[in-house]
Amino acid sequence: MAYSDKVVDHYNNPRNVGTLDKSSEEVGTGLVGAPECGDVMRLQIRVNPETQVIEEAKFKTFGCGSAIASSSLATEWVKGKTVAEALEIRNTDIVKELALPPVKIHCSVLAEDAIRAAIGDWKKKNGVAETEAVAAH
Amino acid sequence: MSNCARCQQPMHDSPLICAACGAVQSVAGIDYFQVFGLKRAFALDTVAVEREFHRLSRRLHPDRFARGSETDRQNSLAATALLNDAWRVLRDPVERVEYLLKIEGHAVGEEHAGKGKSxxxxxxxxxxxxxxxxxxxxxxxxxxxxxxxxxxxxxxxxxxxxxxxxxxxxxxxxxxxxxxxxxxxxxxxxxxxxxxxxxxxxxxxxxxxxxxxxxxxxxxxxxxxxxxxxxxxxxxxxx
Structure with missing residues (x-):
């Protein structure tokens, strides 16, 4: 199976690889796994408490090229968005952007799950009600 | 068990080859367990199946049908390929589990991923x-x-x-x-x-x-x- 140019680009030059301070109040951490292939992905965000804008995003993924590219792209996309806006990101957007083949769609699902998990963690830390975001889906 | 496509005798053992007339059968609709004349099961006597694999390999070998009809040659190629796939999957305990779950209609593996995520x-x-x-x-x-x-x-x-x-x-x-x-x-x-x-x-x-x-x-x-x-x-x- 051939990877698209965009996947290869993200794989060779992943954006925002790294770690944020897990214990910080402003940081939300999402750790998710894909049971279908055993990939694991951690995505972290740092949210400005005043504006709720995600000012920084980092990821670390152990998995295939598509999983790395999906999470790399996810960090690019959430940066500069508010928490509410970031929750609008759909895995189908990632599939489209990276031209993922059907067998790799679950990599994009993993990235979406990671965004949600990170935001969920941040909300829990900061006592923001989860219900609103969940009800929207 | 069905009958042989050529001599119409009832089939025994493997549905890939007729024990009576030696005609190789069409592989359509035959699963890996049927290849060896087995019922679907997770437990497998790999020693017996390996023996059967070698026996069938010899009997189905395309060289034996080189001068046969077009149908015989095609069937022998397809049957040999199916036999090899069946043995490769069934001999591996984990692949066997995944395969059997799949043919029993369960969603297993990467191609089903991300749909029923819960x-x-x-x-x-x-x-x-x-x-x-x-x-x-x-x-x-x-x-x-x-x-x-x-x-x-x-x-x-x-x-x-x-x-x-x-x-x-x-x-x-x-x-x-x-x-x-x-x-x-x-x-x-x-x-x-x-x-x-x-x-x-x-x-x-x-x-x-x-x-x-x-x-x-x-x-x-x-x-x-x-x-x-x-x-x-x-x-x-x-x-």
Whole structure:
């Protein structure tokens, strides 16, 4: 199976690889796994408490090229968005952007799950009600 | 069992070849278990199946049909390919489980991923944490190996111990898969449904563990190779 140019680009030059301070109040951490292939992905965000804008995003993924590219792209996309806006990101957007083949769609699902998990963690830390975001889906 | 497409005699053993007239049959609709004349089951007598594989390989071999009709030649090629696939999958205990679950209509494997994702499929968070942390350590080791340095001995000891623990975990998962398979083989529909669900969960868990065991082995092998090539760190420093 051939990877698209965009996947290869993200794989060779992943954006925002790294770690944020897990214990910080402003940081939300999402750790998710894909049971279908055993990939694991951690995505972290740092949210400005005043504006709720995600000012920084980092990821670390152990998995295939598509999983790395999906999470790399996810960090690019959430940066500069508010928490509410970031929750609008759909895995189908990632599939489209990276031209993922059907067998790799679950990599994009993993990235979406990671965004949600990170935001969920941040909300829990900061006592923001989860219900609103969940009800929207 | 059906009848032979050529001589109309009832078929015995493998549906791939007629015992009476030796005609190779069409492979359409034959699953890997039927290839060997077996009922669907998780338990398998691999010794007996291997013997049958060799017997059928000889009988179905395309060379034997080189001067046969076009149908015979085509059937022999297709039957040989199916036989090889069937043996390759059934001989491997994990591939066998995945295959049988699939033909029983369960969604297994990457091609079904991401559709029916539910909280049930999430692994226990502590397993995920541990897998992630060990992957971080493995990456550090790989990085120093890439720079031509040996990883810290203490890190390697830690990783090797974790590898052992995960290998043991793999063994436990495989034993549990076997136990659930036995329940399925002997059980009624309700038991089977429950055993299948358990097996799918076990397979999900197994993939994380399997990847980690594979990566730890690779790191340990690379380390051993490096020390053979360059000598250990402490040796280099003492020179």
């Amino acid at each position: 909280a049930e499929r999430e692994p226990p968070p502590d397993l995920l944490e541990e897998v992630f942390d060990l992957n971080m350590q493995l990456e550090e080791i790989r990085m120093s190996q890439r720079m031509g340095e040996s990883a810290e001995a203490s890190t390697m000891t830690e990783i090797a111990a974790a590898g052992k623990r995960f290998e043991a975990m793999l063994g436990e998962v495989d034993a549990a898969l076997q136990a659930e398979g036995a329940k399925w083989d002997a059980g009624d529909a309700a038991t089977r449904a429950q055993a299948a669900k358990k097996m799918i969960e076990l397979l999900d868990r197994r993939r994380y563990v399997r990847n980690l065991v594979r990566d730890v082995r690779a790191a340990v092998t690379a380390q051993a190779l490096q020390q053979e090539l360059y000598g250990g760190n402490f040796v280099a420093e003492s020179l």
